[in-house]
Amino acid sequence: MTTRIDRRFETVQAEGRPAFVTYIMGGDPDYETSLRIMKALPGAGSDVIELGMPFSDPMADGPTIQAAGLRALKAGQTLRKTLEMVRAFREEDNETPIVMMGYYNPIYVYGVERFLDDAVNAGIDGLIVVDLPPEMDAELCLPAIQHGINFIRLATPTTDDRRLPAVLKNTSGFVYYVSMNGITGTAIADTSAVNEAVARIKGHTDLPVCVGFGVKTPEQARAIGASADGVVVGTAIVAAIANAAGDPVEAATALVRELADATRNARLAQAAL
């Protein structure tokens, strides 16, 4: 079964460019603004949207995304409302893939079966759940696959060749390579090491490999996009929303446009060298 994610990567690969993946926190700074930002992302150049599900205790996130989650919760965001955001987005856009990203507890408390039914109905294509490694696949990964939802796994610098097959086994849609050991938003130290890691992972799978955690500037997006199938930017966009002097929708889309252009041109820039 192909999903919107599969179709989008096919299109992007046919165009000979990496995908640009954007992360925003659902409900940050409030439901209405967040929905407006989400709706504006595809037009600004986002190929895939990761929509954060706020959680009170985001153990893998840096201060920027922690603060965004708390803002969203304070403004009344719940998992039900995040699902509702997707439904509202889908009224206008039935093509852009949406991946919900977050932590397991809100889903567990919502009820796994009920959540997956509602996610399918809302038009969600994939899930990234940070605290569910392959050892816990029976919890959500396998049920999600049965519902036709891609379960996208994180691979990290500590995921060695021995472990990679286990990590890739039930992964579909794409593989999310975490550029360094650490939390979201830390600066990438070494893009060439990232490119080597991407090549290593691609030796184990035909799935697209996207790289995230620490991509902030057009230069980094270009460098990463030269080898990766997709570039993920989260913290920089979340920070632009938080620090917007005027309309946060404009602040977000201006940055997304700039980063999307850099990502799209990554291979051209490389070819010109």
Place this chain on the structure above:
Amino acid sequence: MNEQAKPNSFRTGPDETGMFGIFGGRFVAETLMPLILDLEKEWEAAKTDPAFKAEIESLNTYYTGRPSPLYYAERLTEHLRDIAKKQGKTGGAKVYFKRDELNHTGSHKINNCLGQILLAKRMGKTRIIAETGAGQHGVATATVCARFGLPCVIYMGATDVERQAPNVFRMKLLGAEVKPVTAGHGTLKDAMNEALRDWVTNVEDTYYLIGTAAGPHPYPEIVRELQSVIGRETREQMMAAEGRLPDMLIAAVGGGSNAIGLFHPFLDDTDVRIVGVEAGGRGLNGEEHCASITAGSPGVLHGNRTFLLQNPDGQILEGHSISAGLDYPGIGPEHSWLSDIGRVEYVPIMDREALDAFQLLTRVEGIIPALEPSHALAEVIKRAPDMAQDQIIVMNLCGRGDKDVFTAAKHLGVEL
């Protein structure tokens, strides 16, 4: 909860995936998973290695001062019998204390820290991190890091740094770096989040020395095994003193390490009733308590599934207790299972009751207990008068109250 079949033994958990029934597990980021599998391998090797066992036993004896005494609290027993008599009853069980407050560093926390730092050394780790609430685990960690010459970073909620200033100074004296955590509400849960963020960033050289019987597998098992020295000694000492096992065990439960340490060696002695005491705070109506089992529901946090204080959207609540050591919205997964299966009974004790018990013990026995075991003591005071005089209760007196003198003074309206 679903009715579960009673197992043949209550002492075989966790299973190979780290589960106690539906509780426990390994809910961690991929970055940490390879390290956690390494830790499990090292632990499996260490726990059957006679050299590892011998080193722990030697440190327990000569560094910590084990075995801790099993003390018959004669005056408290008499006091509770008097109360029974005034109520027209003939009861008043004999009360014994397992005196882990006499350990080096003043609590049971050292039992766990010594074992884990030996594990860290076996794994070749060169840097230790830990979280702390009241500071007891932080002090014990800083102590073993000084003893073994390893650098140490302690994460502590900014609120706790403020209200536990003497322990902060103690940790610094011992050479630890204390990092105040301002994220969230600045208490133990936030300190644990921040320690996990440090670990994920420095996973190559850093060992995370978790202070309670919680977190991802194999931590709950490691901490339980290292703390079970409490229960093993108690069995032997009780046989020597009374020639039989006690009728009841009582211990305070925050994360639950002192409690599981006392309980575990007795779990298959089904004639021994076992009671865990949670912090009832200002009462169970509302959110100002830490009674995860009595008033919470199952969820996933900090690497394990267990009972948590949370809202209907699965967001974790802060909780409250007079005792910083019980001020955590979760509980070790084995306790959740023991409750679910009906082997251990969990009850709440309010701030006020704990404070009364704290004062009573000080005057009747000349022992200033920590506020954590004062919760257990309050439950002893409730139960002993209704038990026969030939029955025996053992309570884990897991920490001394020096650290709580300022808190107690504040609550009693005394200015120091």
